Amino acid sequence: MITKVQLKTIGNIxxxxxxxxxxxxxxxICMMVIF
Known part of the structure; x- marks a missing residue:
């Protein structure tokens, strides 16, 4: 089972x-758009 704390940590990462x-x-992307 994945705990809520682990989910939160995975989410932050x-x-x-x-x-x-x-x-x-x-x-x-900006460079590609400009040039």
Whole structure:
């Protein structure tokens, strides 16, 4: 069984990973749009 605490931790890790990926991809996408 997965506890609520584990779900919360997994959710936080996923959120941080998504934000990191977005922060990494946004400049690349902007460059592609500009050029």
């Amino acid at each position: 996923l959120l941080k990973t998504m934000l990191a990926v977005l922060a990494f991809l946004l400049p690349i």
